Every structure is written in C-alpha cells, then in structure tokens.
Amino acid sequence: MSRFLGPLDSEGRIPSHQQTRIAAFLISAHGALARQYAIALPMRIEAAWQSELNAQFYRESEIVSLLQRSTSWVPDMALPYMAASWETAWLPKPVEGIIDQPSALPIDLATRAHAIHAGIRPAALLPVDANANDPFVLALRRIEFESGRLLQAQIPLLKSDSLVPFRDAVSTALERRHAEVRKLWADALEGVGIIVRQER
C-alpha cells in the first residue's frame, strides 16, 4: 500500500486501473451533484443564489466530462458493486434536527457537496514525478482546484445566520457526511493499492 498513485510508467503516467477507479468514483460523486443541481435549478434566474446554482451545475458537469475524456479506462470488475454503494450514498437524506422541510433539502445537498469538494483531494495522490502534461494528472489537479472554489458556495450557506439556530444539527450532519465520503473514497482507493489519511 502507498499514499501515492503508481508505479508510474516510463512517461510518468498513472496506471490505468488506478485511473479507472478514481475517475469512476469522481464521476459518480460529481455526477450526482450535477443531477441534483439540475433538479434544483429553476427555470428563471431570479435571485443571486440561483446564479451560483447555475454555475455549480455547469462546473460539476465539466468535471464529469473532463474525466470521461482524460481517463485511460480499463475493465474493473469491482466497479458495479462499488458504484451501487456510491450512488446509494449520494441519495438525499433527512438532516436530523431540521424539521423545516424547505430548509432540509438544501442543507442536505450542501453538506454532501461540502464533503465531496472539501474531503476528496485527488491531486494529493499524485507522486512528485507524475507527468504534469498527462491529461489525467492535469484533470486531477484541475478537479481539486475547482473543488476548492465550488466549496465557496456551500460554506456561506452552512455558516449562514439563518442556520445559527440549527448550528449543532448542521455541524453534526456535515461531519457525518464527511466521514461517509471519506470512507467511500478510502475504500475505493484501497482496492487499487492506495491508503489515504483518514481523520477520526
């Protein structure tokens, strides 16, 4: 087991089976967010947050598209089972302690997006000698960079004054989401020889 992807081939590329597993996980996670944003996206942009929702939808879609094109895909027999567990995890869940239904759905979506954008750091898996011009390497760096920016939509919502009365419930739900996403990510990587740091 290693903390970093590899061994690299002679041109500094990541092994295809690792590319496949990582890309499949990220497509599942960001694809689920894109679908949920698409459902939440209103027909007309009438408020500032709707502009942000629009931007998030397109950026998530871009991540999915980028991975589809940049990954060197190979068959992965474990994927059907794993993908089913990932997709189940992305389903909306009630936020304990939030009984106001209109608030609960955006909070649930925001906690899931926060956990994916903040907790998954694909570029941190790259060894120092990975080929910086390889499309998959570039894609992982871009996804981590964009995730840091996408996160900026979730943070103000989850820290907003309107949620101060629910701060404990929101924090608990968010920590639970982080733990869940970290575990899925760690399990996905473990099967391709990678061990990631897991707090807790």
Added chain:
Amino acid sequence: MPRLVHGSYRIRYELDGPANAPAYVLVNGLTQYSELWSAYREALLARGFRIATFDLLGQGESDKPALFISQEDQVTALHLLIGELGDGPIFLSGISFGGLIALRYAIEHGERISGLVPMSCFAELSPQLLLLGNALRTGLILGGTSYLQDLLLPMNLSDQWLKPLLDKLDSVKRQGWLVNDLYALQNLMESFLEFKPLTPRLSTIAVPTMILNGEFDFLTPRAMHETLRVEIPDSSLVIIPKAYHAFTLEKSALTADLLARFADDVLAGRWHGNRAVWIAPEEPGGELAPFPAGYDHLRAIPVRAAPP
C-alpha cells in the same frame, strides 16, 4: 502517534524527553505542522528540556472540524496537552497564530506555566493585519493552499533563505500542501471573524514573558509586539536581527538557544522582564544587547525616542 481527545475530535501530539525535566510546549502557526519543530526538539532535548508539540485542530494530522474551529477549542486542546506534562515547570511558546493561542492560554490558565514566549505575535487586529488577513483568505479561496503558500513564503522569509531554494520551492511547499486542507485553513482563518482583542486582558499575564519579534517582520510589525511589551508586566521584547515573520523556520538554532536561555534564567531566578527592549545576537550563544538608549525601537531609522 499519541492523540488527545477533545469531544469528538482527536489531536495529534508528540512528547519527548525525561518526565521530570522542565518542559517546553511549542504551538504551530497557520499552515504549519508538528515536524517543523524538529530542530527545536533536538536542540532543547540536548539542553535538558522535555518537548511537547502538537498539530492544531484543523492542521496536520489532527482532526479537521468541517465547519467551525473556534480559538477556544485550540486553547482547550493546548490545555489537554499541558495536562499530560505533570506538575513540573512548563514553558509555553507559539508563533503567529500559535502565539495568539499561547497568549490566550496564559490569560486563562497562567497558573499552569512558568514562562511564556510569544513569537511574531499579536493581541489585536490592526487595520493592516485585518486587511492582510482578508487578502490571504481571498488568496486561499481563489488560488488554493498552494497560492496561500506562494504569498506567505516571500512575505515571511528572507532573501538569504529563499535564494538557494528558488529552484525547489515546490518541494519546500509540498508537505505543507499535503497535510493542510483548504477548507480547514479557511475555517482557521475565519475563526478571526468573531475575534475580540486580547489587549485589555494582557495585564493579567503574571508569568515571565519574552516577546520575540523579527527585525523585518511586516506581517506583524514591531507595534503589535509593543502592545504585548507595554501590557504584560514581567515582559521583555527581544528583536531578532535580520529576521522576518517566520524566523522560527529560518533561525531555528538561534531561537532555540534564546528559548533555552530564557527558561534557564526563569528557573534560576535571574529573569527580570522590566519591559526592556533587547537585540538578540545574530548567532546562538552570543550576548543580547540592550536597545540603544534614547532611540525609538518602533522606528526603522534611528530616531530619538520621545521623552516619557
């Protein structure tokens, strides 16, 4: 690696040295991690001290709370660590953000420590520091952890330190980039949104205090340390020549020597702060020189001090 437990969070710490020796507890600054004190560990162990370091909540290998990291939680983590050290003399030092946490600890639990060394530190956010902090946070948000490091390196380290590393800055930054997560750094920076100045409470710090400030520190310049010197009764201000904000990285041998000498002086009853201003030697073991009488230590050019 041992862990402290605070609520649902775990804090990674390291403890070395004989259990009955006087202890030094060292607190990291923003983007730092425990291993950056390794030179201090060696130097202070050799001088007969016990050394405790830890990763702040949200940094290194400690847990990273997802949404809020309060400075009170950092003080609690520090209190837990100090609780591991027994009843012997304990000296507490921290740099920058870690210095602020050390100050808060000294205000709230001063009876537990024998001496305090705030380094590159501040008790309040001046307009410059507030705006710089905001700009650094924006840099983190827009450009990621790597960009924040790009800003901090030239701000906080000297040309002499940077020049031989210019071709390998990526490797210098890599470990800090790996162990720090953007959201956690952002949470740490946003812990200042509810920050209340500590200045009115500084006078309650009764322990001997040596304040260390780099000569060329422009992130937390002399005036910010002057507040500490004026308000903390048994304090001295020591200016580190040719040093910037992150002098603990750049001048570890000199700084470790100053820490050891301070603790030795306190334990031997030789320490008298007197709110004096000193100039540190350029090399470890050299003599401290009093700031020239009659000149204003807050100025960068030799200006006669105003009469008291």
